[in-house]
Amino acid sequence: MNVFGYNEKIVRVDLTNEKITTENIDEDTIKKFIGGTGFGAKYLYDEVPPGTPWDSPENKIILAVGPLSGSIVGGTGTIAIVTKGPMTNMAVDTQANGFFGAFLKLSGFDGIIIQGKSENWKYLYVSEDEIDLRNANEYLGMDTWETENNLKTKLMKKGELLSVFSIGPAGENLIRFSVLVGDHGHVASKGGIGAVFGSKKLKSIVVKKGGKNIKYWDYEKLKKASVELYNNVMKTVISDFSKWGTQAGFVNYAKIGWLPVKNYNNENGFELNKAEKLSGQYTRSIFEHKIKTCWACKIAHNRYVKLNEGDYKNEWIEEPEYEAVAGLGPQILIENPREVFELSTLIDRLGLDVNESGWMLGFIMECYEKGILKDKDLNGIKANWSNAEAAKNLIKLITKREGMGNLFAEGVRISSETLGGEAKNIGIYTLKGVVPRGHDHRNRWYELFDNCMTNTSTLEAQGGAMVGELLNMEKIENKFDPKIVAKLNAKYNGWHIFENTLVICRFNTNGMYSQLLDAFNAATGWNFNLDDLLKVGKRIINLLRVFNYKNGYNPEYEKPSARYGSTPKFGIGKDYSIMDHIDEMTKIYRKEMGWDIETGLPLQKTLKELDLDFVKL
Numbered sequence: 155m156n157v158f159g160y161n162e163k164i165v166r167v168d169l170t171n172e173k174i175t176t177e178n179i180d181e182d183t184i185k186k187f188i189g190g191t192g193f194g195a196k197y198l199y200d201e202v203p204p205g206t207p208w209d210s211p212e213n214k215i216i217l218a219v220g221p222l223s224g225s226i227v228g229g230t231g232t233i234a235i236v237t238k239g240p241m242t243n244m245a246v247d248t249q250a251n252g253f254f255g256a257f258l259k260l261s262g263f264d265g266i267i268i269q270g271k272s273e274n275w276k277y278l279y280v281s282e283d284e285i286d287l288r289n290a291n292e293y294l295g296m297d298t299w300e301t302e303n304n305l306k307t308k309l310m311k312k313g314e315l316l317s318v319f320s321i322g323p324a325g326e327n328l329i330r331f332s333v334l335v336g337d338h339g340h341v342a343s344k345g346g347i348g349a350v351f352g353s354k355k356l357k358s359i360v361v362k363k364g365g366k367n368i369k370y371w372d373y374e375k376l377k378k379a380s381v382e383l384y385n386n387v388m389k390t391v392i393s394d395f396s397k398w399g400t401q402a403g404f405v406n407y408a409k410i411g412w413l414p415v416k417n418y419n420n421e422n423g424f425e426l427n428k429a430e431k432l433s434g435q436y437t438r439s440i441f442e443h444k445i446k447t448c449w450a451c452k453i454a455h456n457r458y459v460k461l462n463e464g465d466y467k468n469e470w471i472e473e474p475e476y477e478a479v480a481g482l483g484p485q486i487l488i489e490n491p492r493e494v495f496e497l498s499t500l501i502d503r504l505g506l507d508v509n510e511s512g513w514m515l516g517f518i519m520e521c522y523e524k525g526i527l528k529d530k531d532l533n534g535i536k537a538n539w540s541n542a543e544a545a546k547n548l549i550k551l552i553t554k555r556e557g558m559g560n561l562f563a564e565g566v567r568i569s570s571e572t573l574g575g576e577a578k579n580i581g582i583y584t585l586k587g588v589v590p591r592g593h594d595h596r597n598r599w600y601e602l603f604d605n606c607m608t609n610t611s612t613l614e615a616q617g618g619a620m621v622g623e624l625l626n627m628e629k630i631e632n633k634f635d636p637k638i639v640a641k642l643n644a645k646y647n648g649w650h651i652f653e654n655t656l657v658i659c660r661f662n663t664n665g666m667y668s669q670l671l672d673a674f675n676a677a678t679g680w681n682f683n684l685d686d687l688l689k690v691g692k693r694i695i696n697l698l699r700v701f702n703y704k705n706g707y708n709p710e711y712e713k714p715s716a717r718y719g720s721t722p723k724f725g726i727g728k729d730y731s732i733m734d735h736i737d738e739m740t741k742i743y744r745k746e747m748g749w750d751i752e753t754g755l756p757l758q759k760t761l762k763e764l765d766l767d768f769v770k771l
Contacts, residue, residue: 157184158371159221159677161264164193165285167278169354170211170270174285179264185680186765188690189220190657191247191610193265194236195694195701198245199769201269204704208240208346209328209353211271217258217359218265220657221677224256224368224449227380229659231256231449233319239345239611240330241510241565242587244702246345247610247651251659252337254317254361256449261364272355277305277320282364290357297503298322298335305360320358321348322505324553328352329563331510335502339456339472340448343507345611346565371679379673384452386666395455395661398434400476405429407480411597411725414485416539417516418582418594418717423724424484432483437491443473453661465496474498474508477592481512485592486519486545493542500546504553513566513589514552515545517581526577533557565589570715579716586711588612596720597727599639603739606712607643609698615647634727636735637742644746648691655694692747693764696756699749700769709754712740 162184166175179193187196194216206212215237222230233255239246258266261282268278275290293301301320310316319336325348332348335341351357370376394402407413408429415424430436443457457473474482478498479491488494501511521527522537529536533556535547551559561569566589570581583589584606591613595602600616608614632638653663656674663670667684675681699707713719713736721731732739741751748760761769 156369157181158369158679160184160189161259161262161366161368163263164218164265164267165263165280166267166269167287168270169268169272169276169287169356172272172287174287176263176285186690186693188652188655189223189264190218190234190249191236191651191654192690192694193218194234194247195245195697197267198236198238199697199701201267202238202701206238206705208238208243208350211269211354213238213350213353215268215347215350215354216265217268218657219255219259220655222673223657224259225370225380225677226377226450227658227662227673228384228451228453229448229662230657231317232657232659233258233342234654234657235334235342235347237345237347237350238705239347240328240349241346242611244586244705244707245609245611245698246347247654247698248342248344248347248612249654249657250319250334250336250340250342251448252317252340253315253363253449254319254336254359255657257315257317257361257363259368260366261361262366266359268354268356271353275355275357277358277360278356279309279360279362281362282366293320293357294326295323298505299338299503301358302336302338305358309360315363317361317363318358320505321351321356322503322553324505325349325352326357327553327555327563329506329553329555330565330568331507331514332505333507335505337448338446339502341502341508343509346507348505370677372676375676376673379669379676383662383666383669383673386669387453387662387664390664392453392455392661392664396453398438399455399457399473401432401434401437401479404433404476404479407593408484411722411727412593413480414512414516414590414592414594416487417485417513417520417580418596418720418722419520421723428489429484431489432479432491432494437473437495440491441495444470446472448659451659451662455661459495461492461495464492466499471495471499472502478508478512480592481509482515482545485512486515487539488542488545489540490542497542497545497549500549504549506549506553509591510565510589511549512592513582514562514569515548517566517570517577518548518562520580521573521577524576524580526573526575526580527558531558567715581715582718583715584711584718585713585715586708590718594722594725595718596722596732597725599634599727599730599732600643602714602718602732603639603736603743604643606714606736607740607743609695609702610651614651614695615643616650634730636732636739640739640742641746644743647695647747648688650691651694652687652691655690689764693766696761696764697766697769699754699756700761700771703755703771707754709752712754
């Protein structure tokens with residue numbers, strides 16, 4: 155077999171027996187599931203038995219790339235990771251940009267499956283010529299940047315390039331919202347995969363850039379499609395991101411109520427002059443910065459930043475992305491950009507999800523304000539709003555699982571429900587345990603609803619824009635019409651999962667479907683059309699849906715918490731109540747997806763149409 159765009163080979167790592175093997179990926183799996191999230195969903199469904207706890211040796215971590223990985227197409231150094239995660243005890247799909255995916259592909263592999271549990275702490279080394287498990291005890295307790303720097307110093311020879319992804323102390327301590335961080339700040343952040351790595355005692359994965367020559371169907375067409383893709387993407391908002399970072403729209407978001415402010419508990423939004431001081435336009439004018447980019451990416455939206463005072467004085471740190479700035483700025487009322495940058499850096503280096511961290515800090519601060527939590531509960535920390543030092547100390551408390559930090563380490567949902575009483579009405583989460591991204595989703599219904607319905611522990615159908623016309627659907631006139639939101643999310647669902655299956659940075663695609671389709675077809679020679687891509691995406695979604703159903707999925711949990719579903723008093727969604735329509739929306743969505751309206755389980759007819767005949771309900 156010789157499938158264009160693939161190595162057709164994966165690495166299987168058995169940590170329990172310290173055994174490493176390689177095996178071929180069959181052609182049917184490649185053509186039905188393409189790569190990335192698709193491969194992850196297939197192996198997860200096939201190999202992780204129903205009822206397996208997330209921290210069991212039987213749980214598996216699947217890291218996978220796609221047919222464009224390591225190519226000239228921008229943003230194809232991304233890696234997709236699928237496992238069963240601790241936040242929901244169901245499927246997790248998360249990605250990290252950088253270089254890991256490209257280096258793995260060029261080393262001759264399309265994926266890595268990690269299983270079992272090591273007796274002692276290990277790191278995995280992967281190259282074209284050598285795959286090895288090595289002792290990691292000397293790296294325990296190190297943060298993610300320290301681990302990466304030390305491993306590179308030890309392993310990297312002149313002329314070589316390494317991609318190093320690691321867990322920090324948070325993952326070692328099994329914090330439920332811990333992450334995997336690599337390439338100096340790129341984060342696989344959703345679903346608590348850092349805790350899964352920690353449960354297996356796997357500290358890090360190191361991949362050396364290989365020299366494999368990937369064969370493409372038509373390389374000249376691939377080059378042309380890559381140029382067209384970039385040119386069209388740069389005609390969109392991405393051009394602003396390239397200049398100012400993802401905080402480019404901070405002031406505009408403040409005007410329409412998209413910023414999360416004081417744990418969704420502020421009637422007047424975030425003052426525009428304060429929002430301006432957290433915008434990329436302002437922070438790049440006051441902090442020295444230099445370009446930081448990913449594999450083959452010309453957009454280069456991110457920067458390294460040097461702070462001139464504070465915790466990281468004269469150090470080059472990663473410029474926080476929009477969601478970090480939103481969650482650690484207006485969400486907890488911190489206005490000083492340096493303090494926001496320091497807090498974001500601490501969270502990344504300890505190895506925590508910045509989204510869940512922001513919602514957790516807001517939850518704690520509101521509980522403290524209302525007397526639900528007192529100084530003695532927080533080891534003496536005065537958790538007032540706007541208190542950056544308190545926020546840092548709370549993050550350290552959580553990472554060490556000290557005192558109440560042991561509860562907070564379980565995430566917002568468990569903390570809120572465990573404290574009970576008024577605290578249960580303060581936490582922002584879906585009932586299955588998924589927190590929002592860095593927005594006030596009450597003013598972005600399509601994301602709020604998607605977050606409730608997702609199978610993957612993060613946004614599944616929507617990527618930040620409700621633009622049905624891009625998929626030849628009707629133009630959206632009212633973004634708070636419950637029927638339109640439900641129907642559009644169902645119709646749209648599949649495309650973003652397919653991007654995760656190609657394993658490409660979303661900023662390098664941004665709705666340019668025809669150009670990305672051209673690149674995919676040039677690489678593989680398969681002549682897919684848009685309907686084919688959506689079918690692949692829906693196939694993956696439905697497979698994950700059945701996996702979750704077999705692992706305790708409860709249809710009653712596809713709803714927001716009281717605060718998450720509350721009616722905003724500021725913003726474009728002002729006075730619109732999603733809770734008045736959530737049951738109706740859920741039924742419409744399930745019907746459009748081809749699922750049972752009451753249970754949310756895919757109908758056998760739907761599975762057959764998606765070539766999932768092997769799936770048994």
